[in-house]
Amino acid sequence: MPLRHHSLRQLEQKEDFIDRHIGPDQTEIDAMLHHLEMPSLDALIEKAVPQNILAKHPLNFERCKNESDALARLKEIATQNVVAKSYIGMGYTGCITPPVIGRNILENPSWYTAYTPYQAEISQGRLEGLINYQTMITDLTGMEIANASLLDEGTAAAEAMAMTFNLQRKKLKGRTTFWVMDDVHPQTLEVLQTRAEPIGVTIESGPLAAFNPEGPYFGILLQYPGSSGQIHELEDAIKAAQANKMLVSVTADLLSLCLLKPPGEMNADVVVGSAQRFGVPMGFGGPHAAFFATREQYKRAMPGRIVSVSKDSAGKPAYRLALQTREQHIRREKATSNICTSQVLLAVIAGMYAVYHGPLQLRRIALRVHRFSAILAKGLKQLGYENSNGAFFDTTRYAVDAETRDAVRARALAKNINFRYYSDNSFSITLDETTRREDIAELFEVVSGNSQVDLNVDELFEGLEDQFPEALVRTSSYLDHPVFNTHHSETEMLRYLHALAGKDLSLTHSMIPLGSCTMKLNATAEMIPITWPELANMHPFAPADQAKGYATLIGELEGMLAEITGLPGVSLQPNAGSQGEYAGLLTIRRYHQSNGQGHRNICIIPSSAHGTNPASAVMAGMKVVVVGCDEKGNIDIADLAAKAEKHREDLAALMITYPSTHGVFEEGITEICAIIHDNGGQVYMDGANMNALVGLARPIDFGADVLHLNLHKTFCIPHGGGGPGVGPIAAAAHLKPFLPGHGQRDDAFPETNTGAVSAAPWGSAGILPISWAYIAMMGRGGLKRATQVAILNANYIAQRLEDHFPILYRGLNDLIAHECIVDVRPLKNTAGVDVEDIAKRLMDYGFHAPTMSWPVAGTLMIEPTESESKAELDRFCDAMIEIRKEIEAIEKGSIPAEESPLKNAPHTAAVLVAAEWDRPYSRQEAVFPLAYVAANKFWPSVGRIDNAYGDKNLMCSCIPVEEYA
Numbered sequence: 001m002p003l004r005h006h007s008l009r010q011l012e013q014k015e016d017f018i019d020r021h022i023g024p025d026q027t028e029i030d031a032m033l034h035h036l037e038m039p040s041l042d043a044l045i046e047k048a049v050p051q052n053i054l055a056k057h058p059l060n061f062e063r064c065k066n067e068s069d070a071l072a073r074l075k076e077i078a079t080q081n082v083v084a085k086s087y088i089g090m091g092y093t094g095c096i097t098p099p100v101i102g103r104n105i106l107e108n109p110s111w112y113t114a115y116t117p118y119q120a121e122i123s124q125g126r127l128e129g130l131i132n133y134q135t136m137i138t139d140l141t142g143m144e145i146a147n148a149s150l151l152d153e154g155t156a157a158a159e160a161m162a163m164t165f166n167l168q169r170k171k172l173k174g175r176t177t178f179w180v181m182d183d184v185h186p187q188t189l190e191v192l193q194t195r196a197e198p199i200g201v202t203i204e205s206g207p208l209a210a211f212n213p214e215g216p217y218f219g220i221l222l223q224y225p226g227s228s229g230q231i232h233e234l235e236d237a238i239k240a241a242q243a244n245k246m247l248v249s250v251t252a253d254l255l256s257l258c259l260l261k262p263p264g265e266m267n268a269d270v271v272v273g274s275a276q277r278f279g280v281p282m283g284f285g286g287p288h289a290a291f292f293a294t295r296e297q298y299k300r301a302m303p304g305r306i307v308s309v310s311k312d313s314a315g316k317p318a319y320r321l322a323l324q325t326r327e328q329h330i331r332r333e334k335a336t337s338n339i340c341t342s343q344v345l346l347a348v349i350a351g352m353y354a355v356y357h358g359p360l361q362l363r364r365i366a367l368r369v370h371r372f373s374a375i376l377a378k379g380l381k382q383l384g385y386e387n388s389n390g391a392f393f394d395t396t397r398y399a400v401d402a403e404t405r406d407a408v409r410a411r412a413l414a415k416n417i418n419f420r421y422y423s424d425n426s427f428s429i430t431l432d433e434t435t436r437r438e439d440i441a442e443l444f445e446v447v448s449g450n451s452q453v454d455l456n457v458d459e460l461f462e463g464l465e466d467q468f469p470e471a472l473v474r475t476s477s478y479l480d481h482p483v484f485n486t487h488h489s490e491t492e493m494l495r496y497l498h499a500l501a502g503k504d505l506s507l508t509h510s511m512i513p514l515g516s517c518t519m520k521l522n523a524t525a526e527m528i529p530i531t532w533p534e535l536a537n538m539h540p541f542a543p544a545d546q547a548k549g550y551a552t553l554i555g556e557l558e559g560m561l562a563e564i565t566g567l568p569g570v571s572l573q574p575n576a577g578s579q580g581e582y583a584g585l586l587t588i589r590r591y592h593q594s595n596g597q598g599h600r601n602i603c604i605i606p607s608s609a610h611g612t613n614p615a616s617a618v619m620a621g622m623k624v625v626v627v628g629c630d631e632k633g634n635i636d637i638a639d640l641a642a643k644a645e646k647h648r649e650d651l652a653a654l655m656i657t658y659p660s661t662h663g664v665f666e667e668g669i670t671e672i673c674a675i676i677h678d679n680g681g682q683v684y685m686d687g688a689n690m691n692a693l694v695g696l697a698r699p700i701d702f703g704a705d706v707l708h709l710n711l712h713k714t715f716c717i718p719h720g721g722g723g724p725g726v727g728p729i730a731a732a733a734h735l736k737p738f739l740p741g742h743g744q745r746d747d748a749f750p751e752t753n754t755g756a757v758s759a760a761p762w763g764s765a766g767i768l769p770i771s772w773a774y775i776a777m778m779g780r781g782g783l784k785r786a787t788q789v790a791i792l793n794a795n796y797i798a799q800r801l802e803d804h805f806p807i808l809y810r811g812l813n814d815l816i817a818h819e820c821i822v823d824v825r826p827l828k829n830t831a832g833v834d835v836e837d838i839a840k841r842l843m844d845y846g847f848h849a850p851t852m853s854w855p856v857a858g859t860l861m862i863e864p865t866e867s868e869s870k871a872e873l874d875r876f877c878d879a880m881i882e883i884r885k886e887i888e889a890i891e892k893g894s895i896p897a898e899e900s901p902l903k904n905a906p907h908t909a910a911v912l913v914a915a916e917w918d919r920p921y922s923r924q925e926a927v928f929p930l931a932y933v934a935a936n937k938f939w940p941s942v943g944r945i946d947n948a949y950g951d952k953n954l955m956c957s958c959i960p961v962e963e964y965a
Contacts, residue, residue: 017066018782021521021774021867022789028870029789032796041788045696048791048815050667053697059563063779067525070777074769077556078534080549084416085439086282086539089395089430090227091153091185091253091759094537096433097279100490101352104497105345107531109718112345113507113522115514115848116722120320121312121906121940122843125500126344126721127319130307132483133275133289133351135957139478140257141271142264143293145956147304148321149275149347149723150339151575154191154759156272156290157184157221157251159303159337161192162619163294164219164247164270165201167301172245175218180205183226184251187759190743192221194755198589198621208232213240219247224263225256229395229428231468235266242267254278254291255433256393258359258366261472270294277432279353280346283530283766284550285540285759286575287724289347299323299954303337305722310950313943314910320945322954338578338615345720356493359479365433369394373431374467375460376440382455383448388426391468397428398447411446418542481958503941504721505848510938511868511876513797515819515851515861516610516661518691518713522770525777526716529769540760541744553772554762560775561709561730564783566700569736572728573756575763578612580708580727581655581686583740583757585620587706587731588653588682590738590754600652600680604643606635608661608855613686622652633662633809635672644679651681658699659689661855663794663819663863664811673703682706682735690714691865692791692818695784699730706731715771726764726771789866790818793873797864800877804884808859819863821856822880828858831890832897835860838883843906845879845929846938875932882930895920901929906940 019025024032029041038044045054064070086094097106105111117123117130130148137146150156161178168175178196180189182205189205196203204217211220220241225231238248249270250263255277263271276288294302300323308322354362370393377387377396387396400408405425412419419427429443437457444453466473479485487493506512512519529535538547558570574580585603592600603622605613607629614624625643628636635656644651654676659665666672673683685699685707691714693699699707711717712725719725731739741753742761749761762768778786798807798820808821827833835858839849851861864873883902890897897903899920907926917923928934 015066017777018785021523021778021782022786023867023869023872024789024793029792032792032870036795036799041785041792044792044795045788047813048795048811048817049665049696050669050812052670053702055696055698055701059695059780059783061560061563061780063782064776067777070773071525071528073776074529074773077549077552078529078532080552081534081538082416082546083533083537084418084542084546086418086542087429087431088418088420088539088541089229089428090187090420090541091274091276092282092285092539093277093430093432094282094434095277095279097281097349098353098356100493100497101279101349101356102531104494105349105352107527108501109522110501110504110506110508111348112718112720114504114721115512115517115519115719116341116344117321118852119839119843119849120318120945121840121942122505122848122938124319124941125503126348127307128500129348129351130344131309131319131956131958132355133347134307135481136351136354136479137291137293138957140254140262141252141293142262142476143271144296145299145302145306146291146293147302147342148307149289149342149344150292150304151343151579152286152288152290152759153185153251153272153274154188154756155579156292157188157249158191158195159292159339160249160270160272161196161201161219161221162199162337163298163301163303164249165199167298168218168247172218175216176200177202177204177215177217179211179215179217179220181208181222181226182206183208183228183230183232184221184223185227187742187744187756188251190756191759194586194757198586198619208237211237213237213244217241217246219249221249221251223251224260225253225393225395228389228397229392229430230389230397231260231391231393231472233469233472234263238266238268253393255366255369257474258363258478259370259466259474260393260468261474262476264293265476275347275350278350280349281536281766282539283536283764284538284547285762286764286766287343287346289343289350303339305342306956308950309955310945310947310953312945316942318942318945320947320950322950322956338582338612338619340578340612341576341723341725343724344722345724348721352497354479355484355487355496358484358488359477361488362479369431369433369435370467371461371464372435372440374464375457376429376431376443377467378460378464379440379444379455380447383444383450383453385447391472393468394432395428395430397426399424399426401425407449408447411449415442415446417446418539483958505938510846510848511864511872512848513850513862513864513876514848515663515821515863516688517719517851518710518863518865519719520716520865521867522716522718523774526770526773529773530767535766535769540765544747550762550765553768554765557768557772560772561728564694564698565707565709565730566698567704567707567730568733569731569739570728571739572726572765572768573740573742573758573761573763574708574727574729575758576723576725577688577708577710577727578616579757580729581612581616582619583754584684584706584708584729585616585622585653586754586757587729587735587738588684589620589622590752591682591735592652594738594752600650602647602650603652604640604654604676606656608633609655609657610661610686610688613655617655629662633660633664634666634668637668637671637675640672641675644675644681648679651676651679653682653684655684655686657686657688659692659817662809663816663821663861664809665817667812670702677703688713689818692787694787695780696787700732706735711771716774717767717770724764724767726767786866790864793864793866793868794818794820794862796870797862797873797877801880804881808856819861822850822860822862824860825858827887831887833887833890833902834858837902837905840944841883841886841902841905842879843940844901844927845882846933846936847876847879878930901926906943908941908943909939911943
């Protein structure tokens with residue numbers, strides 16, 4: 001319409017976010033519909049989706065039509081929070097995110113939109129960041145090997161318990177008790193208790209002095225320094241426990257290890273903790289990178305991912321994920337952990353914090369925190385308050401009577417100051433990197449109640465020494481590698497970060513068409529609020545009346561997710577999809593127990609399920625029974641009915657993904673759910689594929705009782721190179737009382753709750769504004785249209801590729817859901833080309849490979865999402881079709897397979913400019929195989945990596961200097 005024909009009201013209308021989020025415009029949508037011979041999006045949905053599951057009513061919530069309105073509403077919510085000075089501690093402390101790291105990693109889409117580094121050749125930047133992190137952890141803890149991070153400190157401790165139990169199970173038959181020092185963080189103890197019961201472990205807790213080394217324990221957990229701040233001498237207990245064949249785990253404060261003797265030098269078997277205070281805001285509980293370090297001999301039992309050094313086709317050192325045979329989709333119900341991701345973005349930030357500061361500056365920061373704590377203790381002693389901790393690092397504790405404690409609390413709250421208060425009337429004060437001398441003076445006044453305190457910080461500093469025994473002073477060096485001693489100016493750091501970002505392919509470059517992973521737009525407006533001080537600087541255990549903004553945000557997001565799923569109970573606590581699976585199954589378990597049917601422990605799982613499903617079921621104390629699929633990829637309903645009937649007395653649940661893992665809408669979903677219900681079980685739905693349902697169908701309507709949602713997929717939280725994620729669960733009314741709870745927030749959860757599954761009450765609350773903003777800006781109409789376009793885009797790709805590659809499964813009317821599986825297995829026989837060759841060759845075309853070899857070995861699963869335009873879909877299809885032509889050349893004998901571009905892919909710039917070129921294809925064919933590639937070339941920084949070499953020669957820390965050459 002010409003501009004002159006618009007009304008003033010039309011001209012005043014701000015741009016609609018829906019049109020910004022959905023990639024194809026109406027012209028492109030019409031063109032794709034024409035290609036599919038469909039008259040409209042509604043007609044496509046009528047053909048593709050079973051009519052009996054479609055929602056009868058539209059979603060019911062208001063929306064913000066544009067970014068400005070959404071940000072204004074979020075700012076209004078955020079300002080309801082009171083950002084107090086937090087001295088609570090408990091594993092969450094204030095810190096300073098260096099601006100060069102905040103701007104160039106946390107706020108940089110090159111870092112936060114990348115996928116898990118399965119395709120290592122185009123992930124070298126993230127992998128280097130992670131190996132820096134692993135090196136930092138092994139150096140500071142004194143251990144031999146560390147992983148690339150876990151979800152939080154509480155669950156890392158639970159993983160340590162589970163790992164040591166599994167290592168000891170056969171050696172120490174009958175020992176099923178895990179002893180925990182009572183001075184661990186209370187949220188850690190609660191997570192341990194939740195995780196222990198389903199796997200048959202008993203938790204026993206007590207003072208370190210009461211530990212009986214002759215007790216019937218398979219392992220013990222100590223904390224260093226203790227949660228109260230006291231530094232306990234652990235070596236005698238460690239030695240005594242190990243003499244009785246126990247394995248010893250220690251939770252440690254990372255910054256304190258710059259000054260204190262590390263647990264590895266005390267002979268600990270496992271060391272875990274949080275890297276939060278290394279530059280990552282508290283965020284009301286997360287996301288934060290936990291660390292897990294252990295002995296070399298336990299590397300194959302260690303949970304999570306490990307980054308190692310291998311070599312590429314030119315013999316050059318190259319990073320990769322190691323020991324992938326540990327993955328859950330291979331080990332399934334034999335897996336000892338369901339962890340399939342980590343906190344990559346946060347681990348990279350923490351590792352870069354160490355790179356930027358280096359060992360000397362880290363030691364200075366730690367020493368400054370310790371000295372300020374010592375000054376505080378000395379001054380308060382002069383004011384009549386004696387520190388009861390004895391040895392300490394950053395936390396001092398003061399025993400007073402109830403009246404004094406209440407007066408201190410009142411004065412502190414009046415100044416917007418939070419201390420930690422204990423049941424014995426004592427209180428503690430934890431200092432951190434942000435503490436200034438002015439804060440110390442204020443603390444003297446607040447604690448004493450004397451506004452005229454005459455204590456001089458410099459005078460109190462005179463003569464101060466370490467407030468812990470000389471035997472615990474660290475004497476070993478750390479972070480000696482050049483990477484931690486080079487990039488200390490902002491100029492050098494900036495260049496280093498951008499050099500690494502340039503080695504990674506992310507959504508800033510091209511579509512990442514990963515099936516089941518939903519790599520969609522993470523809008524800038526959605527990301528902005530996560531760094532606002534009102535949201536970033538909140539302690540998860542701050543008083544409830546200071547967190548009213550978070551309460552509003554959480555309540556509204558819970559309501560949105562309840563409306564979308566139809567399930568009224570929502571828990572935002574699980575901080576990954578795997579944790580959501582586990583929490584959902586625990587909810588079902590607790591429900592059965594409440595009905596006097598705790599014996600129900602059979603979980604039926606389709607053979608096509610994601611590997612975390614059976615792993616989660618075993619962790620939840622269930623036995624897995626596998627049900628087969630038919631030739632169309634659907635669950636074999638007859639097999640399901642037979643197995644449900646066979647186990648009807650003990651049936652606990654069915655775990656099902658819908659649409660199916662094979663990318664189709666199963667017509668029999670309501671019948672499947674009815675079979676489970678008729679046999680006394682509950683239906684757990686894996687919500688990995690909710691991007692094909694939102695706004696179209698509600699899981700409650702076809703029989704789901706509980707499901708988890710991947711906010712880092714369907715609801716736009718970025719994948720962050722492999723994490724963070726959020727995996728909340730939604731549950732039917734009868735399951736709502738049994739959702740996860742949290743002992744540190746008793747007033748917020750029902751008494752019948754399942755217990756804590758994550759360290760913080762609302763998990764990774766700091767990134768919840770992203771999903772809130774997405775849903776609020778899309779509204780009911782936008783969410784439905786996004787789902788329709790996601791299904792359209794997938795079917796368009798399937799039809800464009802079907803003449804070149806078989807599409808393995810199809811559903812109603814020969815259509816698919818939001819993803820399709822391309823079968824490349826026949827090419828192994830006809831051309832000697834396998835799925836990995838195609839994945840590596842796609843890099844030369846500027847694309848990340850689709851999901852490889854899952855759920856069907858030797859195939860590619862493609863999911864385009866609604867965010868990609870038709871032009872981008874066509875570029876991807878053109879690349880796949882051109883690769884098929886290259887394979888055809890091998891089939892015709894025009895070029896030997898081993899000398900083809902596929903077997904030599906990816907091609908680096910170094911290969912291109914080499915003096916000699918002896919390959920039977922041209923340099924242009926190698927690196928510019930289609931015209932569009934030349935205009936926006938992404939160069940892999942290394943050639944194809946030797947995976948077998950890497951696993952046989954495991955090196956999981958920074959490459960020694962002598963090996964650089």
